[in-house]
Amino acid sequence: MSPAPDPAAMEERNPGAAIEIAGLRKSFGEKIVLNGVNLGVRPGESLVIIGGSGTGKSVLLKCILGLLQPDSGTIMIDGIDMTEAPGGDRADVRRRTGMLFQGGALFDSLNVWRNVTFALTQGRARKGRSMRSLAVELLAKVGLDESVADLRPAEISGGMQKRVALARAIASRPDLVFFDEPTTGLDPIRANTINDLIRGLVTDLGCSAITITHDMESARRIADRVAMLHEGRIIWQGPVEMLDDSGNARVDKFINGRTD
Amino acid sequence: MTDSFTRLFAPIGAAALSFFAAIGRAAIFAGRALLAAVRPPYYPARFVQQLLSIGYFSLPVVGLTALFTGAALAQQIYVGGERFNAASTVPAVTVIAIVRELAPVLGGLMVAGRVSSAMAAELGTMRVTEQIDALVTLRTDPFQFLVAPRLLAAIVVLPILTLVANAIGVMGGYLLAVYRLGFNAASYLETTRDYLEVTDIVSSLVKAAVFGFVLALMGCYHGYHTSGGAAGVGRATTNAVVSAFLLILLANLVITVLVFG
Ligand SMILES: Nc1ncnc2c1ncn2[C@@H]1O[C@H](COP(=O)(O)OP(=O)(O)O)[C@@H](O)[C@H]1O
Ligand SMILES: [Mg+2]
Numbered sequence A: 001m002s003p004a005p006d007p008a009a010m011e012e013r014n015p016g017a018a019i020e021i022a023g024l025r026k027s028f029g030e031k032i033v034l035n036g037v038n039l040g041v042r043p044g045e046s047l048v049i050i051g052g053s054g055t056g057k058s059v060l061l062k063c064i065l066g067l068l069q070p071d072s073g074t075i076m077i078d079g080i081d082m083t084e085a086p087g088g089d090r091a092d093v094r095r096r097t098g099m100l101f102q103g104g105a106l107f108d109s110l111n112v113w114r115n116v117t118f119a120l121t122q123g124r125a126r127k128g129r130s131m132r133s134l135a136v137e138l139l140a141k142v143g144l145d146e147s148v149a150d151l152r153p154a155e156i157s158g159g160m161q162k163r164v165a166l167a168r169a170i171a172s173r174p175d176l177v178f179f180d181e182p183t184t185g186l187d188p189i190r191a192n193t194i195n196d197l198i199r200g201l202v203t204d205l206g207c208s209a210i211t212i213t214h215d216m217e218s219a220r221r222i223a224d225r226v227a228m229l230h231e232g233r234i235i236w237q238g239p240v241e242m243l244d245d246s247g248n249a250r251v252d253k254f255i256n257g258r259t260d
Numbered sequence B: 001m002t003d004s005f006t007r008l009f010a011p012i013g014a015a016a017l018s019f020f021a022a023i024g025r026a027a028i029f030a031g032r033a034l035l036a037a038v039r040p041p042y043y044p045a046r047f048v049q050q051l052l053s054i055g056y057f058s059l060p061v062v063g064l065t066a067l068f069t070g071a072a073l074a075q076q077i078y079v080g081g082e083r084f085n086a087a088s089t090v091p092a093v094t095v096i097a098i099v100r101e102l103a104p105v106l107g108g109l110m111v112a113g114r115v116s117s118a119m120a121a122e123l124g125t126m127r128v129t130e131q132i133d134a135l136v137t138l139r140t141d142p143f144q145f146l147v148a149p150r151l152l153a154a155i156v157v158l159p160i161l162t163l164v165a166n167a168i169g170v171m172g173g174y175l176l177a178v179y180r181l182g183f184n185a186a187s188y189l190e191t192t193r194d195y196l197e198v199t200d201i202v203s204s205l206v207k208a209a210v211f212g213f214v215l216a217l218m219g220c221y222h223g224y225h226t227s228g229g230a231a232g233v234g235r236a237t238t239n240a241v242v243s244a245f246l247l248i249l250l251a252n253l254v255i256t257v258l259v260f261g
Helices: A007-011 A057-064 A087-095 A112-116 A128-141 A158-170 A188-203 A216-222 A240-245 A249-256 B002-038 B044-082 B087-128 B131-137 B142-179 B185-195 B198-224 B229-260
Strands: A019-028 A031-041 A046-050 A072-077 A097-100 A176-180 A208-212 A225-230 A233-239
Touching: A019 A057, A031 A057, A031 A208, A031 A233, A046 A188, A046 A216, A057 A072, A057 A176, A057 A208, A087 A097, A097 A158, A097 B131, A112 A128, A112 A158, A128 A158, A158 A176, A158 A188, A176 A188, A188 A208, A188 A216, A208 A216, A216 A240, A225 A240, A225 A249, A233 A240, A233 A249, A240 A249, B002 B142, B002 B198, B044 B087, B044 B142, B087 B131, B087 B142, B087 B185, B087 B198, B087 B229, B131 B142, B142 B185, B142 B198, B198 B229
Parallel strands: A046 A208, A046 A225, A097 A176, A176 A208
Antiparallel strands: A019 A031, A019 A072, A225 A233
């Protein structure tokens, strides 16, 4: 059930965005979370970040998005340094960015379709009918049908919330997308719908993507390249084909789920 | 000697410093919110929604508070005044006490109890569930979308609530005085009118607007800066209400001294 590459969208294929992270450090009080992260994403490339729970993967994404201020280091997105660029430049980058939060972060005071179209309406009640039908289209892409459109986030399951949040993240046709554990809490079939959707964003629409996941099946389907975060640093990165021959003991342990 | 002196007063100094730091942070927060309120985009629908939830739904609570307080006040002034053969001061003292102090202050405190806590809980939950972060990534300024409508609505609606509370509070005193203490209805109202001055009403409304600002600011400030999950939301709610209460009482003292001192 791969999302059909619709011809109109093919024409306006995105250039994608380049991300270059150098020497990124972030601590909370005494606790060092990121300790010199160096990482790059080429335009139109899909990078998957793996790593144990609590290693700072979500913190890394929040630093890239400018939601957390790093202690030091640079984050360049298409040549704009997100850590010190003026607000206007950062807003321009945000305009091209979509983010799926680990917990979904749906607005619980708004119903599902208003959530999905939020990037376009900024929460105002304009163009109601066309916005709702756009939302229904986007919901179909994440495997949800129209019946959920008028429900509140609290009325749907966690896995459905995650997919609604994914639909919201891509509603404004971003060319730079961040997904924090997009398949966590989904059954294998629904997870594959999401994997195909993300892969389609990259392959068919030319988006650059950074995806965090624990789900190795998902990582193999989504990634062009994989990077592993451990103790505040990227300890290995390489093409997804190299994942099984990384030559790194920690990567082997992680991808095979060994506890020894 | 110097040592024990330092040891005794250092914690007090530290507490004072952190108190002023907190005031400073809240002031910066307020400045950001007011700036956001005057810059487009505006959210009129959210403003109206807040008018309703702060104002309309506070009417019963504020009305009952004023009614009971006005009646109790009339009773006390009667008992107190009787000792000096001054029981006839009931209408004059009641209206002055209600309009100048009790309606705005008690109304402000009741609304703070209802609204500051609700704002802190809602924004705090949005913070810990990353909804505020999500707003930013969806190119919406949380100060414009969340804080400004609440602040403006509270500033507008508290004076209206206080007007209502003034009227109901005076009516509470009137009912008790007429039906229990045997005052003449017509002359009670006439005395009330004679002793009520424009300054009283204006100061009452100014106080209410300030209290509205304070209680919404404390709710939003503590909610916005919540951290630490559900327990953090609990702390934010408590801090919002306590700080709103204290600031309302402090602001009342300052305005009273400035206007009537
Ligand atoms: N806002 C914050 N304040 C304090 N500590 C935080 C904050 N956000 C994350 N952390 C800490 O940073 C570490 C990494 O968190 P996170 O990035 O969420 O891990 P994960 O790799 O599972 O996504 C954790 O130990 C977490 O406690
Ligand atoms: Mg995480």
